[in-house]
Amino acid sequence: MLKKFNQRLQMQMFYFHKYDIFKKSKRYAEAKSLLEEILKEKTLGQDLNNRKTIYSHLSGINEIMGNPSEALLWEKKYSQLNDSLNAENVKLEINKLETKFNTSEKEKKIAFLSAEKNQKQMEVNKKNYYLWVLSLALLSFTGLLIFLFIIYRNNKKLSEQKEINLQQKIKDIKQKEELALTKAILEGEERERERVAKDLHDGLGGMLAGVKINLSTWSSTHLNPDLHRDFYKILGQLDNSVSELRHVARNLMPESLLNFGLEIALRDLCEFYTRKDLEIDFQAIDIDKELPLNTQLNIYRIVQELLANAIKHAEATNILLQCSQSQENFFITIEDNGKGFENSKVQNNKSMGLRNLKNRVDYMKGTMEVSSDSQGRTINIELNIHGE
Known part of the structure; x- marks a missing residue:
């Protein structure tokens, strides 16, 4: 009946209530099919805000069903559509600002022409009157110009500040979306x-x-x-x-990390990689045993990637690994005596296996410095333990 009388709002409410019932009843497959049906609906599915909401729900329902790749696909569609809508809103805001500016300019011109007309009329009507009337008119005209100039300058500064604030908001939104996407990928991977x-x-x-x-x-x-x-x-x-x-x-899920904490897990990891032709010196300083498990797991994966790169690519025989904590900051330093590499190759994360490492460092709002020469290489990493 709703379709027959084209009651779009009621149709939308009906579909989403039905989806909510399926989801709460754990009938995830039916909930997913319903969302896909809404996308195919010629009336509801064409609305961009509806599509954005459906993409988000499809990502969530696929994640619940254990389909991380499909969940990531819908999350990317959601991000792309959200970026597009945000861009349109920015254009509308800019057009509004331009309209206000043009209106202000027209008002200034009208005021200027009106003042000039009044001045000429005064000169015609009072041409033979006292000179002080002419002087007073000139002073008034000068004051008006100054006033208009001040208004113009203030409006221009206000427009520029609004543009700066708008760009900053867009940047913050993109950073939040990138962080959310990285978090979803890392959590799905774990x-x-x-x-x-x-x-x-x-x-x-x-x-x-x-x-x-x-x-x-x-x-x-x-x-x-x-x-x-x-x-x-x-x-x-x-x-x-x-x-x-x-x-x-x-290696996939270290039991020592779950049972005994980060420091013992890192020590076991170093012992696992140690062999006759490779010595690993591990130093732990003030590592908090009560760190959140997700934080410990991210730090463990970072160190695991560092050791694997040193052994696989640098062909090192001696590695020094130091992990320390100072309040909210966690520091990782690894030095090896391997063959090193050219600094220009540091940017090639794919070939050096550093892409996953960089994603985890960025996820924890950290920084990474890499230096290398013929004597080996050194990597310094600083992480924020509450940066997730």
Whole structure:
């Protein structure tokens, strides 16, 4: 009936109430389908504000359903449409300011012509009267010009200040949107890491460990180690595979971080990378054990990326890692004796594996300085522990 009589507002209220009921009932697939149906609706789906709202809800419902890639796609559509609407609003505001300015200019011209006309009329009518009348008119005219000039200057300054404020608001909005997008990406990445780590450790890892135990028990009673060396070699390979699987799960979601905190987790990470031809010296200074878990996880990922880059790209044999905290600031310094790289290559984040590192540093409102020479390289990072 609403479609028949083209009651758009009531149609919009009906659809979104229906969506809200689906979502609260955890009927997420039906809620998603309803949103997609609204987008296809020729009346409601054409309204840009409706589309922006639907994009936002589609991003949220896909995130709840465990579709981070699709959620990110809708979030990007929302950001693009929001930027477009903001740009249109800026244009409208600028046009209003220009209209006010042109009106003011016309009023000034009218006032000027009116004053000039009055002056001429006075000169015609009182041409033979006292000279002091002419002097008074000249003084009045001069005062009027000064007054108009002051008004013009004040209006111009006001217009310029409004333009500056408007540009700053646009910049702040873009920064907030970029931060929200980065946060969504990082949180989605960590959730996926945690899910994969649990599946590997509890699922596949448990199954392989069970197979190994059963084979070991069976072989101890049915096989001779001297006669069946190939079997025991395969059993050893299975044992190595289980260990490697656990290493992978540990890198995806470090249990020591969840159980014992950041400092012990970083120390375990350094010990994990240490080998015969690589020495890692880890120094921890005043690290707060009560840091929020999300902050600890971000710092852990930053250090993990730093160590991986030093080992993979710099081919270092000696690494010094120092982590310290001073109230709201967290400092990370890593030095290595690797082959270094040219400073111009620092900008190529993709080839050096620094893009993810830079995203996490920016997310925590931090700064990063990189210096390198033939003797190695040094990276200094300063983070705000409440910068998320």
